[in-house]
Amino acid sequence: MRHRRLARYYDLARPRLRLTWNKKNLYNIVNYRLPRLTSKTFFQQKWLAKAATRGYHGEHVKESQWERMFSRRIRSVVNMEPAYMAQHDGSEHAEGRGSGKIRSLEENPRSQTPHMQMTFAPLERRLDIAIFRAMFASSARQARQFVIHGAVKVNGKKMIYPGYLLNPGDMFQVDIDKVLYATGKPKRQDLKTPPQESEEGEEVIEEEAVEETAVEGVEGEEAVAEGEASTEEDIETLKKIRAAVKAYYKANREQSSAKQKVALRAILKESKAALAAAAKADANVGTVPYYVDKLTDLVGKLKLNSETQEEDKQASEEIHRALQEVPETLAKTPNQIKPYLVPWRPREFLPAFAFIPRYLEVNQKICAAVYLRHPVAREGMAEVPTPFPRIISQLAFNWYLRRG
Numbered sequence: 001m002r003h004r005r006l007a008r009y010y011d012l013a014r015p016r017l018r019l020t021w022n023k024k025n026l027y028n029i030v031n032y033r034l035p036r037l038t039s040k041t042f043f044q045q046k047w048l049a050k051a052a053t054r055g056y057h058g059e060h061v062k063e064s065q066w067e068r069m070f071s072r073r074i075r076s077v078v079n080m081e082p083a084y085m086a087q088h089d090g091s092e093h094a095e096g097r098g099s100g101k102i103r104s105l106e107e108n109p110r111s112q113t114p115h116m117q118m119t120f121a122p123l124e125r126r127l128d129i130a131i132f133r134a135m136f137a138s139s140a141r142q143a144r145q146f147v148i149h150g151a152v153k154v155n156g157k158k159m160i161y162p163g164y165l166l167n168p169g170d171m172f173q174v175d176i177d178k179v180l181y182a183t184g185k186p187k188r189q190d191l192k193t194p195p196q197e198s199e200e201g202e203e204v205i206e207e208e209a210v211e212e213t214a215v216e217g218v219e220g221e222e223a224v225a226e227g228e229a230s231t232e233e234d235i236e237t238l239k240k241i242r243a244a245v246k247a248y249y250k251a252n253r254e255q256s257s258a259k260q261k262v263a264l265r266a267i268l269k270e271s272k273a274a275l276a277a278a279a280k281a282d283a284n285v286g287t288v289p290y291y292v293d294k295l296t297d298l299v300g301k302l303k304l305n306s307e308t309q310e311e312d313k314q315a316s317e318e319i320h321r322a323l324q325e326v327p328e329t330l331a332k333t334p335n336q337i338k339p340y341l342v343p344w345r346p347r348e349f350l351p352a353f354a355f356i357p358r359y360l361e362v363n364q365k366i367c368a369a370v371y372l373r374h375p376v377a378r379e380g381m382a383e384v385p386t387p388f389p390r391i392i393s394q395l396a397f398n399w400y401l402r403r404g
Contacts, residue, residue, distance in 0.1 A: 016055040017387055019132055020139035021353045029387050037391075049395030053388055057120035058129060060141055065163075069122040070400045074115045076377040116394040117382035121375050124359070124384060127154065127172060128162035133385070134362045134369040135354065136174040137182045138347065146182075151175040166371040173368035181340040185347050235275065242271040267298045358383050 010018070015028035035052070037045045058066065123129055128143040131152065137143035144162040146152055152159055153173045154166075166172070249264045256264070356362050359376075362369040375383035386393065 016059075017052070018056060018059065018139070019129070020141070021347070021349060022139070023349050026349050026352055032387065034389065034392070037395075046395045046399040049388075049392045050399040052392060053120065053386070053396040056387065058123045058126070058140065060128075060144060061123065061126075061163075066123070067400065070119075071122055072401055074118045074377060075121065075374055076113055076115060076118070079379050113377050113379050114382045114390055114393075115377050116390055116397050117386060118375065118377045118384055119393050119397040119400070120386070121384050124357075124375050125165045125371075126162065127152065127159060127164040127166060130166055130172065130360065130369070130371060131174060133357055134360050135183065135356060135364075136179045136367055136369070142182055146174060146178050151178045168371060168373045170371045171368060172371070173366065176367050177339055179367045180338075180344050183347060183350065184340040185345040187339070187341045238271060238275050242268065242275065245271060263298060270298060355385070357385060 010016070010022065010024040010028065012024060012027065015032060017029055017032060018025045035048045037048070040048065054063070054066070124133070128137075128140055128147055131137050131143035131146065132140045137146060147162040147164075148160055150158055150160055151174060154164065155171055159172070245264065245267045249268065252260070252264075357375065359372050359374065360369050361372055377383070
C-alpha cells in the first residue's frame, strides 16, 4: 500500500511537482511541460494553473486554510540605485497599472517585476515551509513531522504547530540529529549494501566508516576484526532472545492487551531481522548492533500485566539476561546509536535542491535560521522559489483573486 501511495504522490505519467528532494520529483521537475492552454477556456486555464501550483506550494495545507491566507497585496521593492533615481522619480513603475500596459516589455523583458510569481508568498511564513527552505528537512511533510514531534524551537521555546506564521526576526532551530537524519544517506540502505571493490573511492569510504564506528577505548583494527566476525555465539545469543520472547508471548497471549501484543510482535519481527543480519557472512559492522539496539528499546518499553505469574516473570528476566549477554563489541557503536549513518554522508540528488532563499539567514552548524523579512518581488526576480513560469502563476493568482 505504501508503494501505491508513493506512486500516486509522484506519478511519473501525470507529473505533479512537490516540495521534496525525492529523485522522482526531480525527474518530474526536469521533464515538466506546460499544459496546453490555447484550446481551453479562461476558467479551465485558471483551474489547471491552480491545480499545478497548489500541488507544489503547500499541498499538505487545506485549500480553505490557504484561501484565508491568500492576499491580493503583493510585496515588491523598487530599484533605488542613485544613477537611476537621478533620472526618474519612480512614477514610471506605476504607469499603466490597471490598463494592461507593461513597462519596458519590448526593450528588456528582464526589467519587469514578476509580481505574479509572489502568489504563494504567504505560505513561506509557515514554520514547516521555512524549515524545508532552510534545508533542515528533505520535504515539507517531513518538516511538519519534526514540528509535531517537538524537535523544533522558535525563539528558544518548543513549537508544535507547523502552521505557525513567522514574523521578521524570529529564529527557529531544529534538533541536529533530526537534520542529519533528514539530509543524510539512508542508514539501512547503506548497511545492507557491501562496499564495491571495483570503485576505489567507495572502498576508502567504507574503511573510514568502519574506523569511526569502533568503540571508544578499543583500537580501530581490533574493533573491525571483532565486528566483521559474525560468530556462532552471537547467533546463539540472538536465538535465545527470540526463544524467550516467543515463550513469553505464548504465555501471555490471551491476557495481554492489544498494545502489549503489538509490542511483542514488534520484538519478534526485529529479532528475526537481527538473526538474518547476523547470519550473513558479509554483514557490515553496524548491522547487528542496529537491530540489537532496537530489541533493547522494545524490551525496555514492554509493560507487563499487573497480575503476572511467576513463569511470566522468569520469561521476562530471560529476555533481559539474553540481551545482556550480547558481546560488548556489538553493544554500542556510533552507527547503532545515531539515527543517521556514521560517518554522515549527504543523500543522493541533494545538490539539485541546495539553495536557500534571500529572506532566510541559516547557520548549518547549529541547525538554526532567522526569518529576516517577508519575501518580496524585485526587478527581474521573485524571492519565492517556484518551478512554474509567469503565465502559470498569473493564472493561479487570477483564480484566487475572485475569492479574495
